Amino acid sequence: MSFPKHLFKNNLLSVGVALATLYPAGIVLAQDAVQENSPNNVEEVVVLGIRNSVMQSIDTKRNASSVVDAITATDIGKLPDATIADSLQRVPGIQITRTGGEGTGVNIRGNSNVTTTLNGEQMLAAGSITTVSPNFADIPSTMVSGIEVFKSAEAKNVVSGLAGTINLKTNRPFLLEDGFTAVGKVEAIQGALGEETDGSYSGFFGYNNDDKFGASLNLSYGTSYLADYWNGSQGGNAGRWSGWRNLASEETGYVANNVDVNGDGDSNDVYYTFEGHQAANRFIDRERTGINGSMQYQINDAFQLTGDVFYTKLDEHIYMQAFVAEQSWQSIIGWANPDEGATEAYDNIIHRNGEAITLPGNLYTMSSALWQTRLAKTQNQTTATDKESTNTNLELSFDNGGPLTGKLRWLHGEAVDDSANSTVDSTLTDGSQINDKYRPANGDESWANPWGYGSFNALLPNGTEVDGTAIQVPIHIAYSGGKQHWTLPSSNLPITNADGTTSTVNETFGSNLDRYSAKSSNLTGTYSNADMDVLRLDTSYAFDSPLLNTFTSIDVGARYSERNVEKNGWIGGVLRTNEYGDAFVARWKDTVSPAPVTGESYIDPISFTELNELGMIKGISDFYGTTGLGTVYFIDPKAMDNPIAWHEKMYGPHMLVADAANVYDLQDQTTSFYLQGNLETEVFGKALRGNLGLRYIDTEYTITQSVAGSAASTVINGESYLLGPGMVASVGESITTINSYDELLPAVNLSMDLTDEQVLRFAFTKTIGTHDTDSLGGGLNVNRTNSCNITRPNGGPVACANSGSQIGNPALLPNLQYNAELSYEWYLNDSSMVSLGMFWVQGLTQIENTRIYRSDIADDDGQVRGYNPETGQFTGVVPIDSIISSDEKGDATHGVEFGYKQSLDFLPGFWSGFGVDANFTYSPSEGSDQDYYGETMPGINNSEYQSNFALWYEQDGIQARIAHNYRSKMYLGRTLQGDYQFAYFQKPTNYVDASISYEFIENMTVALQVTNLTQEHQEYYNQWESNVDASFYNERRTSLSLQVKY
Structure with missing residues (x-):
């Protein structure tokens, strides 16, 4: 099976609305705090300055019917926020993750099952087609006028997430002053570690004709070239999962058996070693385009028509150039000779059948060692991603001044997320270390890289050479001071001459371009697309006098939505013929x-x-966070901007073959109804307001998964092809599963005015959340290794299946939980407040990772062996990790949020311009994972503590702010290695941002902004902080902008 890249489909309505409307919000700096609750209760608000933005946020929180935090456009614009996530990190309870130093992912109180809405309804975001966790990398912050974070749901919020909802608000023309409004902004950005100067441009044009007709257009375009240097273990995806590692026993893991590595008189210890180390020069190149707009028409005194469009496009290239020293999956996994004083000892604990068992001896980690390298290479990786989405809204509202009001909405969305990844491994070692041979059909065999460096004899941990074991190149690697340190050999390096003789050279390992060979490459990708349609009716009826002396109005609504997600993972296969002429x-x-x-x-x-003569080679010595490498050589990753075209240029024709494990279709049909009573009454002489309601949700998933065939050949475009190395069998069949469920979800939100300035709130809701579509529709992935020492008849290696994962389970139950909150708010004045909230969460669904053992998974020669790399034995079964769900209660968790906003305008003179905005969140959680010691771990991506502190100043046309964000260690999941399990964490982080602006002429403002002022880096570790897995190093970025208003 092969297929072309999906083309983005422009909906006719989207185009029509886009041409008629379109509008930018972030730079207009306006927000209607009650826009969604009362569509005709519109007040013209122009928010200018930090102080007024604080007042708007406070006003929104004070008047909300549920637990809400808000950011106005001035908040977003006044700090140098590249994305929505950067802005959200300042909200209590919000935790973000970063790529390239920019905020992308978001969770609420440690739970990433968060729904994103646009003006109160569902949106399709290109960054999260297959995930429930928001990813805002493709949305510039100038695209929105305000953000609302709902931590408790009202019944009428029929679209809401398990942990909460983030509502992005766009400005509409009736919010503008009468007449024509225009704003333009240009910005130049420079990173401290990159060489390119980025640009950002935005413009707004709006017209309001006395609230009878209005139209607006917002345009945003920007580029960013982000330093994202990366070092540590090879093979992982730092921030998501750990790099590859081995556990080498003194008994069998070294070049000789029963080696006493630490000299303690026995051989019962185990050593934690990486499979490989890497130091990477890595940059992320992003080009963002955004268009959003609105058109409004007051048909008569009762009816108003609104049309919106929201379009985003992100073109992204990730360029990575990594120097790698690895063990290459060989059976001798004890390839490190640790330095004296560079190890840490721990009890030797394994887990079997859910039980922690302490074995004799110790487990050791190490921070500095001589690594007997079996394969040294430079690795190029280019990932090209194209994300594009369009969301449209057509809305008819009714309000004739009577008791009945209503709104009818139709929304349509389309999104595409296409990516292609090219990886090329270029070796410096000749292949003798791992018996890697080139075997042509005609001619003599040679080492895989005939120009590379040869081998040294293996060393015992005490430094003694083992004769007859020329299998390694000694490279010293250490981790200290938050950096990685290399020492490369530079004398008596063995090489093979052109005439077949051997000799030695004195040169720093890797410094000679002529020693390199482009040995191996790989091409993969994914085409994902989705579309969505929503039809929704909301009505409200206000009673002349309160019903039962309590209820002032009642809200009733119905909603139907349909979402279709299609994912096509593919593998780029080169087309060749074998010696017999078989394709x-x-x-x-x-x-x-x-x-x-x-x-x-x-x-x-x-x-x-040869490649250097074609202009493809690039020498690099820039490895920030790493020392000792000097200049090493790579294929220029920018030559692979178009990965598919590059592979066809280098190797000839390719076909994109469907990867059955990543091919599925999913349809989601949901019908919702809600009934909500809004109340205003008195209890004990205190004003009580809020709402009580129920929402009913009926969902049906139709999930079609693909299953790989079992034949040794495949048919592509009518032609039959044998399956070569690494190629998966074509899709053999499809399995369709229907998963349906319905739930009745209560919601209670109450606010009591203790005094005119003090509010006590209580909220209780039952919430529901779905799963990533990969978790429902994904298939089987199998890992294979050459370390099993099985050879083919011609001497080539067999890749043996040793582990895998069953990604999807279409029968998963939905996520359900109870949420409760009690909070106290003291409004000191219009621009100052104190809040303290306590929250409680009770999970009602358990999602568990489990391991099964399958006896039907073959090695790449078709034989079933079941290789265990830890023991070197063939068991006949392969462990497969999967997920299951059950409707059992989890442990309840709770936490606290504290917020403080204070304008110091009561101080005299200069000091009256200052203000403080601070918050603290304590959000403990418990997941289902256990760590090395059997202790229960928190929820994924959760930090227990987070704080924000901002000091701001506004006076005489000057606005300034410096803001600090702290996040305690973040749990990322378990790292499994045989019977061992390690908790994977990110170390605590501290980010400091600052900005200053000056309106030097009326309506003309110049601003200087700095992000990541201290150049904080992200460090990841397995179980113990000293056991560093990887580090990312991001840059300080400085921008200078000019904004002009009309």
């Missing part, structure tokens, strides 16, 4: 990979000398 398709373009049936190599060695 085959292969994933791995590797000089040692054998053609099917005949076994000869089908990729010739490619020297860097």
Whole structure:
């Protein structure tokens, strides 16, 4: 099966509305705090300045019917926020994750099951087509006029997340002053570690004709080139999962058996070692385009028509160039000789059948060692991503001044997220270390890289050479002071001469371009797209006198939505013929990979000398956070901007073959109804207001998963091809599952005015949340390794299946939980307040990771062996990790939020311009994972403590702010290695941002802004802080902007 890239479909209505409307909000700096609750209760508000933005946020919170925090456009614009997530980090209870230093992901109180809405209704975001967690990388902060964070749901909020809802608000023309309004902004941004100067441009044009007709257009365009240096273990995705690692026993893991590594008189200890180390020069290149707008028409005194469009586009390239020293999955996993004083000892604990068992000896981690490298390489990786989304809204509202009001809405959304990834491994070692040989159909065999460095004898931990074991190159690597340190060999390096003789050279390892060979490459990608339609009716009836002396109005509504998600994962296969003339398709373009049936190599060695003549090679010495490498050489990753085209240029014709584990279709049909009573009464002489309600949700998922066939060949475009190395079988069949459920969800939100300035709130809701579509529709992924020492008849290696994961389970139950909150708010004045809230969460659904053992998973030669790399044994079964759900209660969690906003305008003179905005969140949680010691771990992506502190100043046309964000260690999941399990964490972080602006001429403002002032970096570790897994290093970014208003 092959398929073309999906083309983005422009809906006719989207185009029509876009041409008629379109509008920018963030720079107009206006917000209607009650826009969604009462569509005709519109007040013209122009928010200018930090102080007024604080007042708007306080006003929104004070008048809300539920637990809400808000940010106005001035908040967003006054700090140098590149994305919505950067702005949200200042809200109590919000925690964000970063890529390239920019905020992208968001959770509320440690739970990432958060729904994003646009003007109160569901939106399709290109960054989260297949996930429930918001990803705002593609949305510039100038696209919105305000953000609301709902931590408790009202019954009429039929679209809400398990943990809460983030509502993005856009400005509409009837919010503008009469007449024409225009704003333009230009910005230049420079990173401290990058060489490129980025630009950002935005413009707003709006017209309001006395609230009878209005239209507006917002345009936003910007580029960013973000430093994202990365070092540590090889093979992981730091921030999501750990790098590859091994656990080497003194008994069997070293070049000789029963090696006493630490000299304690026994051989019962185990050593935690990386499979490989890397130091990466990594940059993220983003180009964002945004258009949003609105058109409003007052048809008569009763009816108003509104049309909105919200369009975003993100073109992103991630360029990574990494120097790697690795063990290459060989059976001798004890490849490190630790330095004296560089190890830490722990009890040797394994987990079997849910029980922690302490074994004899100790488990050791190490921070500094001589690593006996089996494969040294430079790795190029280019990931090209194209994300595009359009969301449209057509809305007819009714309000004739009578008791009945209503609104009818139709929304349509489309989104695309396409990506292609190219990886090229270029080796410096010649292949003798791992017996990697190039075996042409005609001609003599050679090492995989005939120009590379040869081998040294292996060393015992005490430094003694083992004769006859020329399998390694000694490279020293250490981790200290938040950095990675390399020492490369530079004398008596063995090489093979052109005439076949051997000799030695004195040169720093990796410094000679002529020693490199582009040995192996891989091309993969995913095409994802989704569309959505929503029809919704909301009505409200206000009673002439309170019903039962309590209820002032009643809200009733109905909603139907349909969402379709299609994901097509693919593998780029090169088309070749074997020695017999049989056509085959292969994933791995590797000089040692054998053609099917005949076994000869089908990729010739490619020297860097040759590629340098073509202008493809680049020398790099810039590895921030790393020392000791000097200049090493890479294929220029920008040459692979179009990964598919580059692979076809280098290797010939390719086909994009469907990867059954990542191919599925999902349809989500949901019908909702709600009934809500809004109340105003008195209790004990105190004013009580709020709402009581029920919402009913009926959801049906139709999930079609793909299953890989079992044949040794596949048919592509009517032609039959043998399956070459790494290529998956074509989709054999499809399985369709229907998963339906319905729930009745109560919601209670009450506010009591203790005094005119003090409010006590209580909220109780039952919430529901779905799963990532991958968790419902994904298939089976199998990991294979060459370390099993099984060879083909021609001597080539067999890749043995050793583990895997069953990504999707279409029968998963929905996530359900109870949420309760009690909060106290003291409004000191219009621009100052104190709040203290306590929250409680009770999970009603348990989602568990489980492991099954399958006896039907074959190695890449078709034989079932079940290789266990820890023991070196063949068990006949392969462990597969999967997920299951049950309707059992989890442990209840609770937490506290504290907020303080204080304008110091009561102080004299200069000091009256200052203000403080601070908050603190304590959000403990309990998940289902256990760590190394069997202790229960918190929820994924949760930090127990978070604080924000901002000091601001506004006076005489000057506005300034410095803001600090602290986040305690964040739990990211378990790292499993055989019977061992380690908790994977990110260390605590501190981010400081600052800005200053001056209106030097009326309506003309210049601003200087700095993000990540201290160049904080992100460090990840497994179980113990000293056991560093990886680090990311991001840059300080400085921007200078000019804004002009009319």
